[in-house]
Amino acid sequence: MEEWKQKKVLIVEDELEIRNMIDGFLRKEGFSRIFHAGSCKEALEICASDKPDIAILDVMLPDGDGFGLLTSIRRFSQIPVIFLSARGEDEDRLLGLGLGADDYIVKPFLPRELVLRLLVILRRVYAPPQIDRLPVFQLGDSTIDLEAAIVTRDHHEYALTAKEHALLRKLYENRGRIVTSDALCQSVWGDDYYGYENTLMVHMRRIREKIEPCPSTPEFLLTVRGLGYKLLVKEEL
Amino acid sequence: MDGAARILRRYTGASILIAVFLLIVNYIILGTFVFKGMNEGSPPIHVTQAVAEGLHKNGSHYTLEPNAQEWLQKSQAWAMLIGNDGKVIWDYAIPNELPRTYSLAEVAQLSRNYLQDYPVFVWEHELGLVVVGYPKDSLAKYQFHFPISWISDLPYRLLALLFGNILLAALLSLFIGSRLIRAIRPLISEIHALSEDQHTHVEAKGMFSGIARSINHASSLLQKKNALLKARDEARSNWIAGISHDIRTPLSMVLGYASELEESDAVPYEQQQKASIIRKQGEKLRSLVSDLNLVSMLEYEMQPIHTKPIRLSTLARQIVTDFLNNDLAETFTIELDVTTEQCFVMGDEKLLVRAITNLIQNSIVHNPSGCHIHVQTALSPNQRNALLIITDNGKGIEPSMLPDLVELPYSSKRKSPLQNGHGLGLPMVARIAAAHHGHLLLTSDTGKGMTAELCFPLSS
Numbered sequence: 001m002e003e004w005k006q007k008k009v010l011i012v013e014d015e016l017e018i019r020n021m022i023d024g025f026l027r028k029e030g031f032s033r034i035f036h037a038g039s040c041k042e043a044l045e046i047c048a049s050d051k052p053d054i055a056i057l058d059v060m061l062p063d064g065d066g067f068g069l070l071t072s073i074r075r076f077s078q079i080p081v082i083f084l085s086a087r088g089e090d091e092d093r094l095l096g097l098g099l100g101a102d103d104y105i106v107k108p109f110l111p112r113e114l115v116l117r118l119l120v121i122l123r124r125v126y127a128p129p130q131i132d133r134l135p136v137f138q139l140g141d142s143t144i145d146l147e148a149a150i151v152t153r154d155h156h157e158y159a160l161t162a163k164e165h166a167l168l169r170k171l172y173e174n175r176g177r178i179v180t181s182d183a184l185c186q187s188v189w190g191d192d193y194y195g196y197e198n199t200l201m202v203h204m205r206r207i208r209e210k211i212e213p214c215p216s217t218p219e220f221l222l223t224v225r226g227l228g229y230k231l232l233v234k235e236e237l
Numbered sequence: 238m239d240g241a242a243r244i245l246r247r248y249t250g251a252s253i254l255i256a257v258f259l260l261i262v263n264y265i266i267l268g269t270f271v272f273k274g275m276n277e278g279s280p281p282i283h284v285t286q287a288v289a290e291g292l293h294k295n296g297s298h299y300t301l302e303p304n305a306q307e308w309l310q311k312s313q314a315w316a317m318l319i320g321n322d323g324k325v326i327w328d329y330a331i332p333n334e335l336p337r338t339y340s341l342a343e344v345a346q347l348s349r350n351y352l353q354d355y356p357v358f359v360w361e362h363e364l365g366l367v368v369v370g371y372p373k374d375s376l377a378k379y380q381f382h383f384p385i386s387w388i389s390d391l392p393y394r395l396l397a398l399l400f401g402n403i404l405l406a407a408l409l410s411l412f413i414g415s416r417l418i419r420a421i422r423p424l425i426s427e428i429h430a431l432s433e434d435q436h437t438h439v440e441a442k443g444m445f446s447g448i449a450r451s452i453n454h455a456s457s458l459l460q461k462k463n464a465l466l467k468a469r470d471e472a473r474s475n476w477i478a479g480i481s482h483d484i485r486t487p488l489s490m491v492l493g494y495a496s497e498l499e500e501s502d503a504v505p506y507e508q509q510q511k512a513s514i515i516r517k518q519g520e521k522l523r524s525l526v527s528d529l530n531l532v533s534m535l536e537y538e539m540q541p542i543h544t545k546p547i548r549l550s551t552l553a554r555q556i557v558t559d560f561l562n563n564d565l566a567e568t569f570t571i572e573l574d575v576t577t578e579q580c581f582v583m584g585d586e587k588l589l590v591r592a593i594t595n596l597i598q599n600s601i602v603h604n605p606s607g608c609h610i611h612v613q614t615a616l617s618p619n620q621r622n623a624l625l626i627i628t629d630n631g632k633g634i635e636p637s638m639l640p641d642l643v644e645l646p647y648s649s650k651r652k653s654p655l656q657n658g659h660g661l662g663l664p665m666v667a668r669i670a671a672a673h674h675g676h677l678l679l680t681s682d683t684g685k686g687m688t689a690e691l692c693f694p695l696s697s
Contacts, residue, residue: 015486017490018486018489018490021489021490021493021494022493024497025493025497028497086482086483086485086486086489087482088485088527088530090543090587106485107485107486107488107489108485108486108488108489108491108492108493108519108523109489109492109493110492110493110496111492111493111496111497112496112500177558177562178558178561178562179558180551180554180555180558181554182548182551182554182555183555194548194578224558224561226554226572226573226574226575227554227557227558227561227573228554228558
C-alpha cells in the first residue's frame with residue numbers, strides 16, 4: 001500500500017482553506033509529494049514541470065473551469081483525474097466523467113472518502129500488471145475455489161457449471177449482504193433476464209447440493225424471502 | 238382548424254334548413270292564398286251549375302230554386318237561359334244593355350270570355366244554355382292551355398324546382414359561410430394558440446379587426462406574463478441552487494475537520510464525541526442542501542427527467558435490500574410483497590429510488606421505537622396504474638394533518654408549522670410523483686400507522 005503514497009498529487013482548488021485541508025489529510029495519510037494550484041494557469045505549469053501522477057480538480061476556478069482544464073491536460077498527459085466540485089447536478093457529473101475523469105466527488109465530502117477513492121484509482125492505474133486470480137474460500141467443511149470452479153468437500157470434488165460459478169462469484173463479491181434475485185439473474189443472463197426466476201431457484205438448489213452439508217437446511221447460502229439470496233462466509237483462507 | 242370546419246358545417250346546415258323552411262312556408266301561404274281567392278264566396282262555376290240545375294220549367298213558367306237565387310243575389314250576378322234558337326227564354330236581373338238574341342258565334346265568344354265586359358260562365362241546360370254573369374270588373378277570367386306532356390312532367394318540374402332551390406340555398410350559404418370562415422379562421426387559430434400558450438399574431442383587418450386586435454393584445458399580455466413568471470421561477474431556482482452551492486464549500490471544511498477530530502487519537506474521547514455530533518449535524522445539513530436543490534427544481538419544473546421503462550418490483554427489491562444490508566436497526570422489520578412482476582413505469586430511476594427511500598426513511602424516522610414496514614407493488618384495481626404502497630404500523634398521524642405533509646415547509650398552504658425533520662422529504666416525494674404524472678396518497682390515523690401510496694401510469 002505504501003508505495004502509492006510516493007505518488008505526486010496535484011490539488012487544483014481556488015479556496016486556500018479547502019486546499020490546505022485536503023493537503024493536511026493527504027499528509028496525514030502518508031502522502032508527501034503534494035502540489036498546489038489555485039488556477040488553471042498554475043495547474044498547467046505544474047503539470048508541465050513536475051509531472052504529477054494524479055490530480056484533484058475543482059470545477060470552478062478563477063480563470064476557467066475544471067472541464068476546460070482537463071481537456072488542456074489531456075492534450076499532453078493521461079494522468080488520472082478526480083473532480084471535486086460543489087456542482088453536483090447530473091449534467092456536471094456526466095460532463096466531468098464523460099471528459100475522461102476517473103471519479104467525481106461532490107462537496108461537501110468526507111476526507112476519508114476522498115483518500116480512499118484516490119487510493120483506489122492510484123492502485124488501479126499504477127498497479128503492476130498481474131493476473132487477477134479469483135478467490136478461494138472456505139464454507140464450513142467445503143473449500144470453494146472460484147478460479148478452478150471446484151468445490152471440495154469430504155475429499156470429493158464437485159465441479160461448478162458456468163452459471164453456478166457466475167452466481168457464486170456474484171454472491172461472494174457481496175458476501176454477508178443480500179443480493180436481489182434481479183441482480184443475480186442479470187449477472188448470469190444479462191439484461192433480458194426476465195422470466196429466469198425459476199431457473200435461478202433450480203441453480204441455487206444445485207449450488208446448495210455442492211456446498212451445503214445439508215442442502216434442505218442451508219447454513220451458508222440463505223434465501224431471503226421475496227428479495228434474494230445471501231452468502232454467509234465465516235472464515236476466509 | 239377543425240373548429241372552422243365545424244362552424245362552416247353548422248352554418249351551412251342552418252342556412253339550408255332556414256331556406257327550406259321559408260320555401261315550404263311560402264308554398265303553403267301562396268297555395269292557401271290563391272286557392273282561397275279562387276274559392277272566395279261561391280265559385281262562379283258552382284253558382285252557374287246550381288242555377289242550371291235549379292231552373293225548372295213548369296208549363297210556360299220558369300222557377301229558380303231559392304238557394305240558387307240566394308247565391309246569385311249574394312254575388313250580385315245575373316242569369317239567363319238561351320234557348321236552342323238563340324233567344325233568351327228566361328232571365329234573372331239581366332242588365333238592360335245586353336241583347337236578347339245571340340248568334341252561334343256570339344255564344345261561342347261569350348262561353349270563353351266576356352259578354353260586353355261582364356265576366357260570364359255557362360252551363361248546359363236541357364232547354365239550352367244557362368249563362369251567369371257577374372258585375373263588370375269583379376272577376377278576371379283566364380284560360381290556360383297546356384300540352385299534355387307538360388302536365389305529365391309537372392311533378393318532375395316541381396321536384397326539380399325544389400331541389401334547385403335547395404341547391405342554390407346550399408351554394409349561397411356555403412359561399413357566404415366560407416367568406417365568414419376565411420375572416421374568422423385566423424382568429425380561431427389564434428384563440429387555439431392562446432389556449433396552448435403559444436404566441437401568434439393575427440392580421441387585424443376586415444370585419445373582425447377589433448376582435449383580432451383584442452386577441453393579439455391578450456396573447457402578448459399572456460406571453461409577457463409567462464416570460465415574467467418563468468424568469469421569476471428561474472431566478473428563484475437559481476438562487477436556491479446558488480445558495481446550496483455556496484454552502485457546500487464551508488460545509489466541506491466543517492465535515493472534513495470534524496471527522497478528522499473524531500478519528501484523531503490525540504483528542505480526548507469527550508471531544509471526539511462532540512466532533513462526532515458536529516459531523517452528524519453537518520451531514521444532516523448536507524442532505525438538507527441537496528434536498529433543497531432538488532425540491533426547488535421539481536417545484537419549478539426545471540428538473541430534467543431522464544426516463545426509461547423501470548420494473549417497479551425490481552426497484553422495490555433493490556431498495557428494501559439496501560435498507561436490510563445497511564444495518565437497519567433491529568427494532569424495525571421490513572417486508573416486501575410483490576403481487577405482480579409485470580408492473581413497468583416510465584421513470585427516472587434516481588428520482589424514483591429517492592422517493593421510495595424517502596417514504597421508508599419517513600416510517601423509520603417518525604417511529605424511533607421501531608415498527609413493521611410493509612412494501613407492496615401492485616396494479617391498481619382498474620389495471621391502468623402501477624402502485625407502490627408503503628405501510629407501517631407505527632404511531633401514525635391525525636388525518637387532518639395529512640394535507641400539510643406534502644406542502645413545502647413555510648409555504649402559505651401549510652396550516653401548522655413544522656413538527657420535526659426538515660420537512661422536505663414528503664413534499665419531495667409528492668413532487669417526484671407529479672413529475673412522473675402520478676400522485677402520492679397518504680392515509681393515516683393516530684395510533685394506526687401510516688400508509689403511503691405512490692401511483693404511476695403504467696408504461697405500455
